[in-house]
Amino acid sequence: STFGLRKANVRKGITRFHRGIDIANEIGTPIYAPADGRITQATDQLEAGAYYGKKAQNYGKVVELETTGGVTTLFAHLRDYDVQVGNMVKAGDVIGYMGNTGSSTGPHVHIETRIDGKLADPKRVWPNLR
Template identity: 40%
Template sequence: MVNGVRIKDVLGGEMMKKLCVVLLCFMFVLCPAPEVRGYFAEDSFSLNWMSPQPVPEKKSTSLTQLKYQVRRGDTIWGIARKFHLDEQTIRKANGLGEKSIIYPGQVLVLPCGKMATHRLAPGETLWSLARRYNVDVVHLMVWNQISDPTKLRAGETIIIPVTGSPSGRSSRKEENLSWPLKGMITSFYGPRGSEFHHGIDIAAKVGERIRAADSGVVVFIGSYPIYGKTIIIDHGAGTKTLYAHLHGFAVHKGDFVKRGEVIGYAGNSGRSTGPHLHFEVRKNNRAVDPLLYLKG
């Protein structure tokens, strides 16, 4: 009321309602709402975490050579054998003569023919790449110098030797193993007294050549108290072979060996009553009867 006159009488009912709405809006803008702490305030980071993240791009390019850094103990002959190359090819590609010496840290160019690269996406593994590109996972480990394929991370680039068109199946075929040594079996797989014999024993003379039962990567060379001097080869697809009681080695850890290649020499090391080869086959790290896989 102003000077005895009511504002309502001057403006009328409708105008009064509109004025009230304007005043309420004005107060809402000028007076900030009290801070609300709780799920939306404290957990706002959750919205960012849940927002779509860019997926690493899968990349495939053509390569004709691979760079390899020489390690301690490497030789040109050993590198050539590991990557299935000719020794002279490596020498020519790097300007090395017959008497040239390589040294740790030196970078060599390895002419490897056509290759591809693949950037790992989340959830991809070396085994899934092997199936996709129709190559053996063991070959991928050799080409990329991977000792533990379970430690790969998304975004890493994997070199893939191109052996054919991508496929949904692995190129590895189930096949029998070849005998590592020809001789009489002196002890079979299974219970032996109070113990369990996890392989077979083959009689041998000290120094007899021991051969790889199948192609694969040498993942262990060393000595065990019972097994003595031992070699373990990973053939991929969960299969490994073990050769024990050796006298000496003909390969190094990390070497790729072919089926039938000499890897060591029979002996009498470890807990042994005489010269022989103790041979094991392991499927997914469990010993199985070698006679189920040896051909002939």
């Protein structure tokens, strides 16, 4: 799924704002850090509502990476992760593995990016995401 408005229920014509992008692949596919940075979250159950300050779905296992320029990127629905809060990582390091944890409809990673706390399209910030 892409960033922005998307159909949440095609039959009813309901749209919702998707706060990130979804990349599907097999469970266990490595997730790589898109840039050098510091791990700011690594947790087994992140309630998205706690992340947004309102009720929302569960992100399951997540890792959040803080990079330069006030950029933070969250990777959600992971099967597992290899990092701890405070770890420094380099671009290309494995930070986790694709999964289906939390409120998920199948194996994928949900990626959200913020610049100075404001949502941004992860594909624009990280054009090499795949």
